[in-house]
Amino acid sequence: MNDASTGKTRFRVGGMDCASCATKIENAVSRLPGITDVGISVSAGTMTVSHEGAVPSGEISRQVKALGYSVAMLGTARQQDRHGDKHEHGPSRSHDHADHAHGHSAGHSHGSDDARATNAGHDHFDLDDGPWWQSRKARLTIACGVALVAAYAIGLLLPQIGHWAFLAALAVGLVPVARRAFAAALTGTPFTIETLMTIAAVGAVFIGATEEAAMVVLLFLIGELLEGVAARRARASIRDLADLVPKTALVEEAGATREVPADSLRIGSLILVRPGDRIAADGVIIEGSSALDEAPVTGESAPKTKGVGDAVFAGTINTDAVLKIRVTAAAADNTIARVIKLVEEAQESKAPTERFIDRFSTYYTPLVLLVGALVATVPPLLGLGQWSDWIYKGLAILLIGCPCALVISTPAAIAAGLSAGARRGLLLKGGAVLEGMRRVTTVALDKTGTLTEGKPVVTDVIGVGRPEAKVLSLAAALETGSNHPLALAILARAKADGVPVPPASAAKAVAGKGVTGKVGGEDVFLASPGAAGEMATLSAELKDQIAAFNADGKTVSVLVAGKEVAGIIAMRDEPRPDAVAALAELKAQGIGTVMLTGDNEATARAIGKGLGISVRAGLMPDDKQRIVRELQQLGQVVAKVGDGINDAPALAAADFGIAMGGGTDVALETADAAILHGRVTDIPAMIALSKSVMGNIAQNITMALGLKAVFLVTTIAGITGLWPAILADTGATVLVTANAMRLLAWRGR
Template sequence: MTDELMESRYHVGGMDCASCATKIETAVSRLPGVSTVNTSYTSETLRVQHTSALARSAIERQVKALGYTIASTDKAAAEGEGDEHLELGSGPWWQSKKAKLTIGCGLALAAAYIAGRLIPGIEHWAFLAALAVGLVPVARRAISAAFAGSPFSIEMLMTIAAVGAVVIEATEEAATVVLLFLVGEVLEGVAASRARASIQSLTALVPKTALLEQNGTTTEVAADSLAVGATILVRPGDRMPADGEIIEGESAIDEAPVTGESVPKRKGPGDMVFAGTINADAVLRVRVTAAARDNTIARVVKLVEEAQESKAPTERFIDQFSRYYTPAVLVAGALVAVVPPLLMGGVWSEWIYKGLAVLLIGCPCALVISTPAAIAAGLSAGARRGLLLKGGAVLEGLRKITTVALDKTGTLTEGKPVVTDIVAYDRSEADVLSLAAALETGSSHPLAVAILARAKADKAPVPPAGDAKAVPGKGVSGRVGGKTLFLASAQAAHEQVPLSPEQTAQVTAFNDEGKTVSVLLVDDKVAGLLAIRDEPRADAAAGLAALKEAGITTVMLTGDNKRTAAAIGKSLGIEVRAELLPEDKQRIVRELQGQGRVVAKIGDGINDAPALAAADIGIAMGGGTDVALETADAAILHVRVIDIANMVDLSKSVMGNITQNITLALGLKAVFLVTTVIGITGLWPAILADTGATVLVTLNALRLLGWKGRSAA
């Protein structure tokens, strides 16, 4: 009988670059009973699938031996360890173990320099002592990593170079090199913390408390204690403590902290609000629709952290490359140190010195961090704009898209019908709207909701209606002010009162525009027409234009009728395929792929799930169903068509940044390799080059955190 597999989750402190994550993965995967290991240095997380026979303490010992701190984040195991967990990522950078070691090494080096000037005879021993302060912890980590399956670690290269420098009596330089290496590690940690904070800072947007309304009284409670269905009061100026639906009140909602959009949105009863957004100018009563752990911001943070564990193809290639690259550097350094003295009569001390410098130049820090730093920054920048990407592979793949297939309802359109036109005969348009709204009062039918919303927006009076009742398949009838009313489809109205040629022509014109027409009869006379349609989103035309500008073709795939779809397609300038079943959408995606196109499918409903799964990249509109969100590779949280182009732009920006980083990392190494071999530079410039390249690459990647994309406006 085999042991049952279980998963343990940990928070690991001190992971500052991709090589740290690789070392931990290698070490933990060697433990007996471990199935899979996933690490993310950007979110400082470790997930291990293992048999129940493997004790958690064994995993923790293995990680601690490499010089990292670790604490379980599993609910059951984390009891009593919560304080340690919280402390792992907290506090200013100068309080970290690496910073304290660096400061200690720097002080020791300064003291050695002063002692050497005052008492020249002890200079060598003073610098040797200063070297030991920094090198002993590094060497211990190198040896632990070697025993755990990573013999060619950066720490090992550093240890060999420092010890070799002591052998050839370059002790002062060896101590300086170790200090510069430690400074580089601290800078890596600061940069990694900044990238980490960029996404974690979203959680700070949610207030800690909320005003809970119960039995007519309001009580201040912890926001994370709010249950789904609870009613909360949100005052002007307050942040939303939870995702919810407005049940009373109307206000401008500032979504800039979450979406980046500068223009507040006017919202009222029935509209959804996100945790962390700001209620601008009126008191709102809101029904909570998601618990704290499931609100918009919590889902964003969780998805980004999970995405950072998924490596892009370029990142995987760099990881594989570095496995061969580091041993190759060791061989190159040995050849530089040995071949010239043996075959060309070179001076041993001079060429050993150059060989050690080659080891330092070859440190792969900058190269290894070039890709994951950019990917992490890109994922974080996208999340802050409401673009959720499930991994680096998705982020990298978006730039290759050549065709985008979009659903109509809820994707290109708002997903709810609105009254677009009112035509009145022998009375005012306002009167037609008032009488129609009177009949529809209390109805939840989409067309009724559209009419009532237009009446509210136009401030049209809605008189009480008597004897109001639905006429199955035809419309609704009733009495208002002694007059008999009938609001019906054009066909049902024509059966009761023949429409004039002019009225029939008007109905046909509206139908050709994809609009549904309701005819209002008053005392068996045609009083007016109301045209209703699910209108394109405000940014739909701009979003499609942005895709066209990027050289990407678009096509609408919809289950709606051909006339309505064609009307929307014509107004937006997009090819239309209508009256499709879910399997039809999937088939068309496959056909497009068969033509050599890289297809992204955008949708928000259950009927889009098969096509989303079939596409090269499936993108769910954030207001859609859970099925669509789970099936998709990415999600547009704030349902903006322009954000499809933004995703592509972000992908191109990230991949361009990665190219710059790799060029910078390898370019600097090439320059210093040449200058070292010809004798211009030595040990400390070599490590300074690697440290400098690492810092430059990281800073370049962090520029992506400022990415904003195109505005919906």
């Protein structure tokens, strides 16, 4: 969209800790002229406002402040910027099997506005940046507590003015709450927790329960404070990811190094990473070899040795040698930044259960007011007791009915689940995806780059009249300097085996046949079996061996030295080390699996046999999509896993599309979820996370409604009153939040 008068502006909102807070803010801001849409992420503490013309920041600030929250503008992103920039991606960003570059479509805005944080005149503690005890909620709670203690002291020393002392203590906590209730009512949200609290406290004063009213307000404020502390912890779990990336980097320029801010690094910059340092950007190693601790990013416990040509992630730790790295992604596009962006976007979308709870609470709060009014008036009108007793019970019901615990039960668990998944490299684009993933009955997987590593490796070396090491040495000599995948496989095997690689002269490629040259004065030709058969005689035994390798899905190269066959080398794109375990785990969960690949039948069948998975081979992109739809017509809930452009149609058609590894940008944009670090075992882990989150939500709703049901009965029976009623709500809120926060420790199996 190119209309310069239309834009989106993001705000940081302080003190917003639950879905009911978000509803009040959304209703208030959406009523302003020029505002077309308001999106709020409670877990990220942000608000995205779509507007026509200039953003009315002053009016937005006044509306939000009136509700008791603080606000600061983070930046403006014009609509046309969302897809306009193209970025270069390194190996950690995409796997392109056709050697083509893909434009970036993930939609990041990199203008200076996005880097600007304009404080709207509020102290920074209100924006959740300082210690929790310096927040606005903490200050109000402490002031109310001190006032209540003072009122008790005055009541003991001067009983005749004790009532007024408690009334003053009540006012300290209640006036801000009542002000927020009034502001919410004026801006479209009349039925709020603050409304119930205000009515209950004022009613208690009129029936002479001023002390109880003051204590109830204090307990309510304590509950809100604890809720805020829990929300801060959830936000911190994502913000901690940003802290993994160091603030500075050592850049090499013209043979000299200098320290620069990490966010100033550009694609193509060369950085030096010393032992013990964190890597400041996504990139590719161009010099050196070292063990990297990737646990902060991938969750892998053991360091991984990487050398020249290997991709590295920002935030990982170099353990034992100096590395020179070429940067492949700017700070706004590195692995950590992408994780944070995807999680924050996901947290802005509501799960079906959350949407249901929101709709339910819209009717629930007015119903609580009605029930409270009926309990307070009907029994005494029927002559069943004193007015004061039933009014007291009606007020207690208002407190019992506070929907806070119920409203927060789902979003707290969803936010914690999304955060826990992100820290393990499981990115889910929204609560609906996280909630629904548990229903998957069939997983359709691509082969290349998903079940397999996506690059060939040498599996067999057979010498004919020469040692295997000599065959590998001659082949590596011919392939030195080549970037062909098969050449890289031979060179990698030679390096791994410690085989010497002598220099080759007059090396050249022979179109459609292989590569030839002189090594140690000897003419050497590394060719396909057909081309080799034109130069040398292949024995029947050798032909049988080549046929057997081909049947196993392996590519065979024949080494001819002089006029004689010197040996054969077999290569294949091998399954990922964890593929068998992952498929077994899916089977144990009762989930079916199928491989959908464009590769040839023989290769696909060989891989499928080793993995124990059914195979559909030789497929075009539309064939994969058609098969997914056929499975759905059979009643299956299908998750499609892939990493390439040819997987995009099937990813979009599946109930849940999962992009594997870095993946192409097209796959990442089309998919509902992404497995960032290429572990096949993360597929059943993602489904297990969904089940854990939904189990947690069920526990939360049971606790929230169960406690209310118990105290509703005991209140009507006259067993409990105002204090236990607010303790029930506050306690339920704390229990629900604490239970949801348990998900932050989720690590899978």
